[in-house]
Amino acid sequence: MVLATGYDVVVVGAGIVGAACAEALAAAGVRVLVVDRGGVAGGTTAAGEGNVLVSDKEPGPELDLAIASRREWPAVLKRLPERVADVEWEPKGGLVVATTDPAPLEAFAEVQRSAGVDARVITPAEAFELEPLLTRAVTTAAYYPDDAQLQPVLAATALLAAVRARGREVRAGVNALAVRRSDAGRVTGLETDAGVVPCGAVVNACGPWAGAFSEAAGGPIQVLPRRGMILVTAPLPVCVRHKVYDADYVGAVGSGEADLQTSTVVESTRGGTVLIGSSRERIGFDDAVRVKVLRELARKAVGLFPFLAGVPVMRAYGGFRPYAPDHLPVIGADPRIEGLWHATGHEGAGIGLAASTGRLITELFLGLAPHVDPNPFRIDRPALLPAWVVS
Known part of the structure; x- marks a missing residue:
């Protein structure tokens, strides 16, 4: 036919x-x-x-x-079309924080600036103004006004x-x-x-x-599958104003390792839930939920935002990302x-x-x-x- x-x-x-x-x-x-x-x-x-x-x-x-x-x-x-134009576009900006040696994050922001990115190294006090609930263990931060989010x-x-x-x-x-x-x-x-x-x-x-x-x-x-998992909290009043992640995230994104890697990414959605990521592992199309991955995501998220320790998780979901070598x-x-x-x-x-x-x-x-x-x-x-x- x-x-x-x-x-x-x-x-x-x-x-x-x-x-x-x-x-x-x-x-x-x-x-x-x-x-x-x-x-x-x-x-x-x-x-x-x-x-x-x-x-x-x-x-x-x-x-x-x-x-x-x-x-x-x-x-x-x-x-x-106007009837479908609302995709929850939020040019909220991103905040990358370090809780150990500040030098790598500051150096990374500098090389990005040389490539045309608006990357602003800020003090911990300035980071707390942007995100009042952030851990006080922050040693330095970089603010990226061009980071955005959509649904x-x-x-x-x-x-x-x-x-x-x-x-x-x-x-x-x-x-x-x-x-x-x-x-x-x-x-x-x-x-x-x-x-x-x-x-x-x-x-x-x-x-x-x-x-x-x-x-x-x-x-x-x-092109190979690389699995990632995300936790979703119960709805809350807006408590995380930007996309916030720890400085380890950049290394995890660029890594080719097959074994499990996790780094902290936290952000609120328009519906009030908080999304918590992220994980990466190459395990084929195995979609089994691994509790150890979810625990690691939760532990690291609480380290970045301590208030999350008392917030219930509503669900978790995962998917496969297309990975080129x-x-x-x-x-x-x-x-x-x-x-x-x-x-x-x-x-x-x-x-x-x-x-x-x-x-x-x-x-x-x-x-x-x-x-x-x-x-x-x-x-x-x-x-x-x-x-x-x-x-």
């Missing part, structure tokens, strides 16, 4: 990255279809905190993308509503199986369990499942298969980087000048290709 008359692009994956790609493409007039084997934002996006951060990345390509994406998000939100499921849903509003399509419950190609090797369609969708290009935005889909599509890349997203055309594209590998930064990822995919697809250098995110970099492909 052949479905519909054809599309310019089919985006596989209805999470935040796939939704951002589809919205940007649709806004540029591209005929786009989004398919997902589950529901909208039902995978990694549903398990995210909604971070839009510039504070947690070392100078380099990912930080450049993060800075661009932080600028892009407000423009994207302005394009959304990831609302954001993905709103982006896809904008796709539909422009006359494009979104289909849930459709499992992408393979890419159909012409004799010359160019993409001509997407094979699904509901039939073949004729198209000129396919974007692999499958998150932690992107590696599996890339193999099925004939262009294998190494060199810690860089995968964005662009696959040089091995004309018409196959990838937008994945953002790990825990997908929410923040989605806006610029969508714009970059659109610029490259239409042959426009890219707003950030796409070369660091190319598909044929050695760290991304399986060894058997490189050899």
Whole structure:
């Protein structure tokens, strides 16, 4: 069975990255279809905190993308239909604190400033003015006014509503199986369990499942799942005013270790709950809840905000983040298969980087000048290709 008359692009994956790609493409007039084997934002996006951060990345390509994406998000939100425009966008700012040697955090803020980030080293007293309930063990802090937050499921849903509003399509419950190609090797369609969708290009935005889909599509890349857990407290009056995390978080984000790593991230939501993270471990797609992880998150959070010791935890949830071995997203055309594209590998930064990822995919697809250098995110970099492909 052949479905519909054809599309310019089919985006596989209805999470935040796939939704951002589809919205940007649709806004540029591209005929786009989004398919997902589950529901909208039902995978990694549903398990995210909604971070839009510039504070947690070392100078380099990912930080450049993060800075661009932080600028892009407000423009994207302005394009959304008014009825779905409230995605709980909060440009609240971020606060990074150290409770031991202040020198590493101060040095990190300095190198970020050299890369264009507004990073302000402040005294403990100034940190307590920003966050009165913070532990008095703080030795130094860095304030990042550009850090922001949104509600990831609302954001993905709103982006896809904008796709539909422009006359494009979104289909849930459709499992992408393979890419159909012409004799010359160019993409001509997407094979699904509901039939073949004729198209000129396919974007692999499958998150932690992107590696599996890339193999099925004939262009294998190494994208692995990295699990994270989050605690959610009962609703409280607003008690944490910013996104607050300890200085260890930056090291955990950039680490390639497979073993469990935890660092403290605490923030309030508009609904009054407090989100407590974060953990990282490479254990495949094992979704078993590990009490030791939750205990570690709780212990470290109380160390940062002592008042949390008396606050009940309402629930915990976890998800799988798409991890690339060199810690860089995968964005662009696959040089091995004309018409196959990838937008994945953002790990825990997908929410923040989605806006610029969508714009970059659109610029490259239409042959426009890219707003950030796409070369660091190319598909044929050695760290991304399986060894058997490189050899």
